[in-house]
Amino acid sequence: MDGYGMQNQIACIRRSLFDQGYLDEQFIQLEELQDDANPNFVQEIVTLFYTDSTRLIQNIELTLNSRPINFSKLDDYMHQFKGSSSSIGAKKVTSECAVFRQYCAAGNAEAYISSLLPYIYTD
């Protein structure tokens, strides 16, 4: 019964990720691409996403800490980040990237970062 309990828990967590808007139907597309011949596809692509995101976030941080801020580079990183998060169905990340890019377009990265501070410290 332990196995069943665990599966149930996982199913609940998965459902809540959709309910809370963290994941969208693109993630379901990924799950549908997984089969017996490729049983680890979702795990592999999500792992790739985490590695890639880490790299991108580091680059974004570096760019944000330099003066003057290179907005074109920043936009480039955000474009990449938005692209990969959209490809795996990470809905919230994708929309945050879109908002950030709008601030960047207005040359206003600092205002955006201040608006993010509550999120950063509660995580």
Next chain:
Amino acid sequence: MGMAIDRDDTKFHVLAVDDSLIDRKLIERLLKTSSFQVTAVDSGSKALEFLGLNNNDADDDEEDEQRDSNTESVSSDEDQDHPDLGLGVNLIITDYCMPGMTGYDLLKKIKKSSSFKDIPVVIMSSENIPSRINRCLEDGAEEFFLKPVQLSDVNKLRPHLMKGRSKDIDSSHKTTSTRLITSGN
């Protein structure tokens, strides 16, 4: 490095071009699920290299004609497109936004090449910009997919490939040497 080629001559061979590792993995899985043979590369120049097209071709229109004809007179298998050898590419699907050579630049180079201009090219982009889409379609792209690409998009590829295959069947009755000469137009 993701250049594994599975030599099944009955499958269509798609060359996928995308600088994003995640998108490459996704498009590869989508294509393989649809029974395509896939080669995935991370840039337009690697794509041209894979096709056997010199990256410097199509930079200068005048030199182009000359280089192409020189290449053909000393033609080796790598420079020619031979679908029946399994290395032949039947369709190219490429991301639009890539550093260096964009998907649009790649499209133009393919369409300028006498050996490869008939290979259908499909462009993918995360950005829905009508002028961009129209320009690609007007300049020879068969389809334009908005990312994230889905199975339903990949299913649209087969008709473009079937068109090419019926052309191949017609020419398959000719001898190899004849084909080398006739493909050099």
